[in-house]
Amino acid sequence: MRRLERRVIRAGGAGLAALAAALGVAELVARVTGEQGSPVVAVGGVAIDLAPAPVKEFAVRTFGTADKAVLVGGILLTMALLAAGLGVLAVHRRTAAVAGVGALGLLGVLAGVTRPAWVPLDLLPALAGSLAGAYTLAALTTLGGATGAAHSTHGRRQVLRAGLGVVALAGVGGLAVRLSPAAPPRRLALPRPSSPARPLPRGADLAIPGLSPFTTPGADFYRVDTALSVPRLDPAAWRLRVRGLRTLDLGMDDLLRRGLIERDITLTCVSNEVGGPYAGNARWLGVPLAALLREAGVPAGADQLFSRSADGWTCSTPLAAVLDGRDAMLAVGMNGGPLPAEHGFPARLVVPGLYGYVSATKWVVDLSVTRYSTDQAYWTRRGWATDAPVKTASRIEVPAPLSTLRAGPVTVAGVAWAQGRGVTAVEVRAGQGAWQRARLAPVPSADTWVQWSWTWQAEPGTHTLQVRATDGTGRAQTATRVPPFPDGATGRHSVVVTVR
Numbered sequence: 001m002r003r004l005e006r007r008v009i010r011a012g013g014a015g016l017a018a019l020a021a022a023l024g025v026a027e028l029v030a031r032v033t034g035e036q037g038s039p040v041v042a043v044g045g046v047a048i049d050l051a052p053a054p055v056k057e058f059a060v061r062t063f064g065t066a067d068k069a070v071l072v073g074g075i076l077l078t079m080a081l082l083a084a085g086l087g088v089l090a091v092h093r094r095t096a097a098v099a100g101v102g103a104l105g106l107l108g109v110l111a112g113v114t115r116p117a118w119v120p121l122d123l124l125p126a127l128a129g130s131l132a133g134a135y136t137l138a139a140l141t142t143l144g145g146a147t148g149a150a151h152s153t154h155g156r157r158q159v160l161r162a163g164l165g166v167v168a169l170a171g172v173g174g175l176a177v178r179l180s181p182a183a184p185p186r187r188l189a190l191p192r193p194s195s196p197a198r199p200l201p202r203g204a205d206l207a208i209p210g211l212s213p214f215t216t217p218g219a220d221f222y223r224v225d226t227a228l229s230v231p232r233l234d235p236a237a238w239r240l241r242v243r244g245l246r247t248l249d250l251g252m253d254d255l256l257r258r259g260l261i262e263r264d265i266t267l268t269c270v271s272n273e274v275g276g277p278y279a280g281n282a283r284w285l286g287v288p289l290a291a292l293l294r295e296a297g298v299p300a301g302a303d304q305l306f307s308r309s310a311d312g313w314t315c316s317t318p319l320a321a322v323l324d325g326r327d328a329m330l331a332v333g334m335n336g337g338p339l340p341a342e343h344g345f346p347a348r349l350v351v352p353g354l355y356g357y358v359s360a361t362k363w364v365v366d367l368s369v370t371r372y373s374t375d376q377a378y379w380t381r382r383g384w385a386t387d388a389p390v391k392t393a394s395r396i397e398v399p400a401p402l403s404t405l406r407a408g409p410v411t412v413a414g415v416a417w418a419q420g421r422g423v424t425a426v427e428v429r430a431g432q433g434a435w436q437r438a439r440l441a442p443v444p445s446a447d448t449w450v451q452w453s454w455t456w457q458a459e460p461g462t463h464t465l466q467v468r469a470t471d472g473t474g475r476a477q478t479a480t481r482v483p484p485f486p487d488g489a490t491g492r493h494s495v496v497v498t499v500r
């Protein structure tokens with residue numbers, strides 16, 4: 001019984017070793033051929049693309065920005081179980097097990113081929129990986145198994161061992177490459193804006209502990225995208241095609257020679273729940289989008305700007321919104337530096353007033369002035385609204401939910417946004433009491449969020465604090481709760497606190 005257990009464990013271990021070799025070698029090759037050829041990245045990409053909207057929403061809601069780590073973890077765990085099973089199978093059915101490894105490799109290849117930005121070189125990592133995996137499994141079962149061992153001569157075993165050494169080295173190298181921290185973004189020297197941002201009005205940041213700073217640092221800025229591996233583009237090689245009546249083919253130099261504008265703009269994600277974290281405010285530097293499109297020529301009847309990223313993600317933006325005079329830009333800078341890799345380096349779209357999935361293409365490489373009837377974008381095809389203006393929202397950040405406070409004056413504070421329309425009032429109330437006007441911090445424009453605060457005379461007991469904002473058109477936030485799908489959540493944010 002013990003012997004059997006030990007053999008099963010060893011056989012499973014051989015399967016896991018084969019998997020590690022396969023993944024390691026694949027990563028090593030992908031290092032050269034391009035990260036999108038990594039089988040784990042490709043399989044994860046397929047999973048992301050196939051996930052129906054409610055699953056995507058669930059993942060974002062449950063795991064937040066860690067949704068990708070959870071997905072990769074799930075894929076690796078599934079692979080590990082399969083690999084261990086194949087290892088055990090290999091004890092008596094070596095050919096079948098090796099064929100199983102090949103089948104898994106084929107899945108990796110197939111996953112790669114379905115990626116939108118696929119190139120034939122992307123086949124190599126999965127192919128090399130499955131060869132390494134199959135070899136490792138066959139060699140380990142030959143060396144360790146009771147069946148194979150009897151037939152192998154001393155010389156053959158040595159060759160097998162040497163081969164395993166090479167594969168192990170390559171595998172470890174590849175895994176080390178994968179796990180090592182990403183290279184810092186390539187340098188990009190940005191000119192000064194010809195139209196600088198208005199200086200922040202004094203007091204725009206209330207500096208209340210626990211309150212989001214007015215300007216969100218890049219490192220704290222929420223990240224939402226379908227990219228399992230962050231595209232790392234070389235600004236010197238990067239090109240942007242702008243297709244209108246003509247096609248412009250622009251490099252970074254061409255863009256930076258144009259007059260740049262700099263603006264404070266708040267970005268929000270349609271997946272944000274009431275009170276959720278997917279909003280951030282930054283100072284963006286970029287090329288005005290309208291001028292770029294007019295230079296390419298706007299065809300008669302065009303109604304959408306269709307944009308594509310280096311990893312194949314697509315986005316449609318209402319052309320009217322881009323051309324109506326708002327600060328729509330092709331952004332190359334964020335908060336005084338280049339864009340962080342996670343936020344679209346070297347260039348992305350920023351269009352104030354629209355949710356990110358219809359306005360904020362990161363790693364953008366292609367802009368086409370087209371029609372909605374010709375091209376449908378990534379999330380539009382998955383049922384999300386074609387056009388999605390940002391809904392007025394407000395959230396309470398201070399005090400934290402479920403905190404215990406001392407009776408007396410308590411600072412209640414948060415942010416509110418209604419990009420394009422601006423926030424004209426924020427009201428707060430405790431329980432079913434009367435709505436009280438909060439103090440609004442000054443803002444540079446209607447395109448940023450606004451900080452608000454209110455002093456509450458807290459009395460002992462358990463209280464629900466509630467907030468609502470009114471936008472520049474005079475409309476107060478509705479109390480009606482709707483989920484993010486298909487065009488953004490509504491409802492009022494509230495927090496429960498205890499006062500002693």
Ligand SMILES: Nc1nc2c(c(=O)[nH]1)N[C@H]1C(S)=C(S)[C@@H](COP(=O)(O)O)O[C@H]1N2
Nearest residue numbers: 222223224225226269309313356357360362
């Ligand atoms: N290439 C690419 N760009 C993208 C996305 C994406 O999945 N891929 N997601 C969009 C969505 S849904 C949002 S909300 C914003 C988020 O931008 P951020 O990650 O810089 O905050 O990016 C947009 N741009």
Ligand SMILES: [Mo]
Nearest residue numbers: 269270356357
């Ligand atoms: Mo989003």
